[in-house]
Amino acid sequence: MRAPRLICLVALFLAGCLKRETAVQSGNRQQILYLGIGGEAAELDPQLAVTLPEASAVSALFEGLVTEDPHDLHPVPGVAARWDVSPDGRTYTFFLRSDARWSDGRPVTAQDFVFSWRRILSPSLGADNANLLYILQGAEAYHHGTERDFDQVGVRAIDAHTLRVTLEHPAPYFLSLLTHWAWDPVPEPTLQAEGPLYQRGNRWARQGHLVGNGPFRLTTWSPDHVMILDKSATYWDAATVRLRALHFFPIESVEAEERAYRAGQLHLTSALPVSRIDGNRRERPQEFRADPYLATYFYRFNIRRPYLSDPRIRRALALAIDRVAIAEKVLHGGGQPAAAFTPPGMEGYVPPPLLATNLAEARRLLAEAGYPNGQGLPAFELLFNNSENHRVIAEAIQEMWRRGLGIQVTLVNQESKVVLSARRSGDYQILRSDWVADYADPRSFLNMWRSDSGNNYTGWSNPDYDALLFAAARTPDPAERNALWQKAESLLLQDSAIIPIYYYTHVFLIQPSVQGWYPTLLDHHPYKYVWLKP
Numbered sequence: 001m002r003a004p005r006l007i008c009l010v011a012l013f014l015a016g017c018l019k020r021e022t023a024v025q026s027g028n029r030q031q032i033l034y035l036g037i038g039g040e041a042a043e044l045d046p047q048l049a050v051t052l053p054e055a056s057a058v059s060a061l062f063e064g065l066v067t068e069d070p071h072d073l074h075p076v077p078g079v080a081a082r083w084d085v086s087p088d089g090r091t092y093t094f095f096l097r098s099d100a101r102w103s104d105g106r107p108v109t110a111q112d113f114v115f116s117w118r119r120i121l122s123p124s125l126g127a128d129n130a131n132l133l134y135i136l137q138g139a140e141a142y143h144h145g146t147e148r149d150f151d152q153v154g155v156r157a158i159d160a161h162t163l164r165v166t167l168e169h170p171a172p173y174f175l176s177l178l179t180h181w182a183w184d185p186v187p188e189p190t191l192q193a194e195g196p197l198y199q200r201g202n203r204w205a206r207q208g209h210l211v212g213n214g215p216f217r218l219t220t221w222s223p224d225h226v227m228i229l230d231k232s233a234t235y236w237d238a239a240t241v242r243l244r245a246l247h248f249f250p251i252e253s254v255e256a257e258e259r260a261y262r263a264g265q266l267h268l269t270s271a272l273p274v275s276r277i278d279g280n281r282r283e284r285p286q287e288f289r290a291d292p293y294l295a296t297y298f299y300r301f302n303i304r305r306p307y308l309s310d311p312r313i314r315r316a317l318a319l320a321i322d323r324v325a326i327a328e329k330v331l332h333g334g335g336q337p338a339a340a341f342t343p344p345g346m347e348g349y350v351p352p353p354l355l356a357t358n359l360a361e362a363r364r365l366l367a368e369a370g371y372p373n374g375q376g377l378p379a380f381e382l383l384f385n386n387s388e389n390h391r392v393i394a395e396a397i398q399e400m401w402r403r404g405l406g407i408q409v410t411l412v413n414q415e416s417k418v419v420l421s422a423r424r425s426g427d428y429q430i431l432r433s434d435w436v437a438d439y440a441d442p443r444s445f446l447n448m449w450r451s452d453s454g455n456n457y458t459g460w461s462n463p464d465y466d467a468l469l470f471a472a473a474r475t476p477d478p479a480e481r482n483a484l485w486q487k488a489e490s491l492l493l494q495d496s497a498i499i500p501i502y503y504y505t506h507v508f509l510i511q512p513s514v515q516g517w518y519p520t521l522l523d524h525h526p527y528k529y530v531w532l533k534p
Contacts, residue, residue: 022264028513028532031244036257038270039385039416040224040250045205046184047120050128050455051416052270052436053250055181060229060246060527061212062184065094065113065163066175070529073440073520075175079108079185079213079236080163089170090137096161101234102187103217110157112185118150119191120182122198128454129182131447132438135174137166144452169474176439179524187211215241215528224250242531252386252416258509267511267532274389277332277507287509290334291519294343294437295504296445297335297393299382301497304459305429307377312369314496318355319362320404321397327502330396335502340489341435342445343503349442349482354493355500359404366405374406383412384432385419393501394432423457431457434504440521442485443473449492460497 023034037053046058067078080094100108117136120127121143134140137154141147154166167174177183187204188197190211195202203209207221215235220228227248231241249266251257254273258280260266272280281288301308308314323337340351363373371377382398384390394411401407409430414422422428435455437444447453450469451461465488472484492498506523516530 024264024267024511024513027247027267028534031242031532032247033243033245033268033514033527033530033532034247034249034266035268036251036260036266036270037248038250038254038257039252041227041248042417042420043205044210044218044221045186045202046181047116047125047127047129047186048200049181051420053248053416057218057227057229057248058181058184059214059524060216061210061214061218062181062186063214063235064178064181064184065096066178068179068524068526070516070526071518071520073176073179073522073524075179089172090167092165092167092174093158094163094165096163097236098161099236100213101236102211102213103232103234104187104190104211105234106187106189107160108185108213109160110163111160112188113163114155114157115188116185117153117155117183119186119198121150121153124198126200126454127182129180131450131453131455132177132180132182135167135169135171135177137168139168140452170476171473173439173441173443176441180438185213187213216246226250237528241528243527246527253388255388261509267514268517269509271389272334272507272509274331274334274392277334280509284509286512289506289508289510289519291506291508291523292521293504293506293523294346294440294521295434295506295523296338296341296343297432297434297501297504298338298341299397299499299501300431300433300458301499302426302428302431302457302459303497304426308380308429310369311495312365313371313377314499315494316362316365316369316405317401317407318493318496318499319358319365321400321499321501322357323355323501324357326393326396330393331502334505334507336505338500338502340493341498341500342442342485342489343437346437346440346442347482348478349485351442352486352490352493354490362405366407374408377407379408379410380429381410381412382430382432383414383419383422383428385416386413390432397501426457426459433498436504437522442482443469446485446488446492449497458497460495462491462495465491 027034037056039053041054041057043049043054046062049058063078065080066075069076079100081097082095084093120130123145130143138152142153156164158164191197191204194204210218216229217232219230229246231244254271257269261269301314303309327335327337339353339355342351398409448455451466468484468488472481475481513533515533517525
């Protein structure tokens with residue numbers, strides 16, 4: 001009787017020993033980070049990338065003149081080893097590292113930056129983020145086509161490793177602005193071999209073709225499945241990089257992403273289902289994170305569409321939303337009600353709180369526009385990308401508009417790439433959107449609504465708004481600058497081209513083995529400093 005029992009015990013022991021290792025356990029051993037990025041990246045060209053999934057990969061593949069400290073994101077040397085600033089704050093001279101290399105082994109030079117900035121500012125490219133470079137002297141005129149000579153733009157390659165930059169006006173935030181991927185260099189010879197330099201459609205930023213200068217290089221890109229980035233052997237600071245690889249999973253469903261995490265397939269999620277926030281906070285307190293985040297969740301109107309061109313209808317829709325109920329009951333504390341577009345807590349700026357729920361005023365505006373109780377208005381379409389979280393928020397707002405104003409709204413959900421295409425072409429009525437600060441400054445939120453902004457997409461334009469932002473950028477006194485920003489944001493909110501709904505808190509799960517992933521206001525986490533503790 002003892003022999004069979006011993007055999008059983010040995011069998012159970014071996015079964016336990018042979019239990020299959022999870023991806024997370026394997027990744028911890030091999031320094032391979034598995035993370036969900038919330039959706040498919042459509043573009044890895046840093047001058048055309050616009051979404052957070054794209055930014056996640058681009059930040060690992062490319063590096064600009066400066067990069068970010070992992071703890072608080074203050075600017076630290078990147079391709080530029082050091083820099084000098086003129087006494088008037090308008091001229092920066094960057095001294096590039098002699099050992100900075102592209103992944104094909106070529107040196108990164110000052111001329112690479114001149115070419116890259118010329119490309120993103122070329123009107124023919126249609127880069128959404130080109131306006132971020134307007135701080136350069138003459139850049140706006142060149143981008144608008146009123147100045148054809150790029151030599152009039154404030155960037156010069158003094159020699160192979162010296163770059164001189166001249167600004168339109170002093171900008172204390174300039175170095176932080178340079179950490180945005182729009183400023184990253186792109187390799188001219190690679191682009192030249194793959195297609196047009198100054199137009200969309202060049203396939204250089206694809207598997208087998210992409211050449212970058214960051215700490216990682218693209219090895220596999222299987223759309224809707226996985227993107228794999230391996231550590232780059234040519235990166236100037238490769239000795240600091242401890243991860244051997246990054247595996248990005250474009251899981252749009254937050255519920256599926258959470259299941260993958262629970263099964264040991266992911267080190268991090270990009271978000272959490274709102275229905276699972278309380279449960280994870282309670283069940284996984286060591287893995288649950290709710291980090292501060294400079295980001296706003298909002299709806300944008302296409303004001304070129306019938307009925308939505310009337311600001312009274314738009315403002316009625318904005319005033320009928322109970323943001324407190326959404327934050328507390330729908331999001332379970334995963335966000336804060338947004339009374340304005342700009343989140344609080346930046347540079348002493350206090351946004352004008354103009355969006356408290358006011359059903360009486362909303363009904364009055366609707367009646368004034370000629371549609372009492374919504375009578376005569378067709379059903380509007382609200383477009384959002386696939387996500388259970390977006391759906392439950394949309395359903396709550398749909399009911400608020402139906403019950404409070406008598407307005408019917410049809411919900412339409414599509415894949416992220418389809419939504420991005422609709423946004424770009426203007427093929428929508430109301431569109432779910434979000435905006436994460438490019439840098440910790442109010443102008444990162446307010447500049448996107450300028451008439452010439454590549455990120456506007458609403459058709460809204462107000463010359464008074466543009467003039468206020470122009471004046472604020474050139475006002476050295478912080479109090480005066482804040483006052484100008486407040487006037488501008490008040491115009492934006494009164495015209496209601498957008499509906500701010502809530503300010504984000506980044507709620508997600510992270511394995512205890514992940515080291516170097518610090519809470520930051522922009523949710524940036526330089527991968528060169530991240531590693532895994534076995």
